[in-house]
Amino acid sequence: MADLLELLAPQLGDLPRDSTTDKYLNRLSTLSLDALQNTEPPSLAQSSHSTLLSLQALSNRSHRAFVTSSDNLSTLCQSAPQLTREAQQLREAIPKLDEEAVNFSTKYSKITDNAALERRKKAMQLSRNVDRLSDILELPTLLSTAVSAASVNSGTGASSTTYSSALDLHAHIKRLQTLYPESPLIQNVASQAEAAMKDMTSNLITGLRAQNLRLAAGMRTVGWLRRVAPDLESAGTGEGALGAIFLVCRLAHLVSTLEALDPLRELADQETQKRLGKDKSDPNGPSGGQQTDRYLKRYIEIFREQSFAIVSLYKNIFGSEQSESELAISGLRGADAKSKPKPAALDDPMQRVPPALATFPMYLVQLLTDTMRAYLPNVRDRTSKESLLTQLLYCAASLGRLGGDFSMVLTELSEEDDEDMAQEWEEVMRKHRALAGRLEQLTSRVPAH
Template identity: 85%
Template sequence: MADLLELLAPHLDPTQSHDVTTDKYLTRLSTLSLEALQTTEPPSLAQSSHSTLLSLQALSNRSHRAFVTSADNLSTLCTSVPQLTREAQQLRDAIPKLDEEAVGFSTKYSKITDNAALERRKKAMQLSRNVDRLSDILELPSLLSKAVSAASVNSGTGVSSTTYSSALDLHAHIKRLQTLYPESPLIHDVASQAEDAMKDMTSNLITGLRTQNLRLAAGIRTVGWLRRVAPDLDMIQSDGAVGTGEGALGAIFLVCRLAHLVSTLEALDPLRELADQETQRRLSGKDKSDTTAWSGGQQTDRYLKRYIEIFREQSFAIVSLYKNIFNSEQSESEFGISGLRGGDAPSKAKSKPAPSDDPLQRLPPALATFPMHLVQLLTDTMRSYLPNVRDRSSRESLLTQILYCAASLGRLGGDFGMILTELGGEEDTEDMAYEWEEVMRKHRALAGRLEQLTSRVPVN
């Protein structure tokens, strides 16, 4: 191969005479015969050259952009490298000076405590670090309002219980933040918005006490929420209430249930209008003989029966719910009904003695005067419409129904049976007393027979 290389040296490029590829090809040529060199090698070289040319053309077509970019970068590389070296040297020379300036700035301003620019910078940096926490705090009022709204929409369901509990937890969290940061304007604004939401929740809960068919569990739950939402209501007059400890919540509960009772009785307005017509016809009569011309009070009888039925059911439910919710262990005198039996005001009801230096008497419990209002509501209605009913059996039926109503409320300490003797007007007071006496006699006789029958039943 050395002899072949010496023969071909004048025809080769001096820079590629010792190329590895050249050496491999010359080694291959030395192994070929003369006939192969003359016949097969030239076409093989031509084919290889053509293949290589096609490959180069395809590569140029695919990667011409990269070739152009590489050529441009390569052309500027000889100037970019020296420039980068100079700039790196300048940066290295400037670092000590920059360090000296930073140390001088820190030394100069670290001793100044009233610099406004530094204070603003510190506040901005602190705000940037706590932006997520502030965002969470700012969202608390909206979350609380949404919880209260959702609970009002789903009132009376299990969802409202969970939502009200969540709202109370959010409010408690806001109160803790207000305790931890009492001077923060942001926390103060958040707490103010939360209080507005809790006022709406209080209104919704009080409205919930006026719902129809209020159950004991729902009443206890609602009063418990009110005690957490508005603790001030639980503290008002708590020292004046005798053994109840319900504060103003007891009065609120009774007022709400009374409003529901009144709205339920107002549903009888169509019957009441018919009874009013009979009242007008009765009052327009010249004498008693004229009163026989009108119907005799059938519409009034229907109205009063339905009225007494609703009154009996609702009054018993109101007082029973009150006693169970507030756990009021009151004696009959504290209940304020003992005076009703004799027709007197409940001034003799026992109450907590007021201090000697207090010129005003403390208010009695809410339940002490509430039955009086209920009884007044019933007696006013009976006094207005009972004279319309002229049929004796109908009147006795109504009085018996009232007697059962009085006995029903009397199971809770509110028997008002003796007041019924005063239902009539001045002209028929004696007749009413006689009718009431007859009804009481029949009722006692029936009760005695029932007691005898009950006593004969053997107890296993």
């Protein structure tokens, strides 16, 4: 190889030596004379042409970068010394800046009434806690969104999760209010949260008026109300005002359901006007009370179903708190209540408020008897009237299973001088007791398994 380099030295001139040159010269020393003359020149020409094309393509793509690099390289000789001088100036200024900062801190650290420093401290503290403040400010919006979503999905499984999330958010806001009672920001957030919780309370109370309210949904709703509005649970009774609210809501649903019978009631009113406008001694009137019979049958059917459901739901939801209610409802059955001893807490009427269920069955019975007293005289067919009276007895027995039997109250439907009505009542009661006796005998004969 040294001989080859000596032979090629005149042609290479001052070409720098590197590893690539050495590798190529080593490769040339291994080639034959024929390859050097015929194969290597075309190969070198092809490689040179390929490299030229690559350089041309690179120049076309990156010519701007090349121009910029060239310009920066031309100014590098002036920029580097300037950068060095400015870095030296900065290094010399840092100790002086540090000294001034220490002097400033020492001078103003003991001053507490400087308004500018106070504003700066508050601004810096606000800057450090901006994320936390943003999260706190978003709490009322999140709470309102959760309440709205729960009201839209009322009656579904999603409402339970949404209401629980809303209650958790409200509890978090209450904790913040306890930790920072004097903060205007927290007070504002708490006031907005209270407004949202009032909307939630309204939605929950409206949910108690839903049609076909089930026991599970009722217990959940009452449980949420106890968390949202704890003030409703007064110390007077176990259920507080929640029991009264529940009964009022279910009563509103009962009244709205009965109002759906208004078309039949209007026909019954027409028959009432005909009855009052003709001679009562005439046994054959223009109307025998067929429309009134239809109205009363449907009325009693709805009343029986809904009254039983209301009292049953109340007892199941507030059942563990109704030791007094059992005694109060038993007053509908006459002497049974007198035979039971009253709790000492009930001796003083100002000491404890009676439970909501104490007078509610009597109100239901009054609602039923007023309707019967107004429309039952329209029914002149004896069979139809006996059917209605029997239906009333079954309704009384149904509510009596929950301690609200009002069969004896029904005897007041007939007037004192109405002997026919009294005889009909007597006949219906006799048949009803006979049927009940036969059913009891059949039940007693069934062998126990």
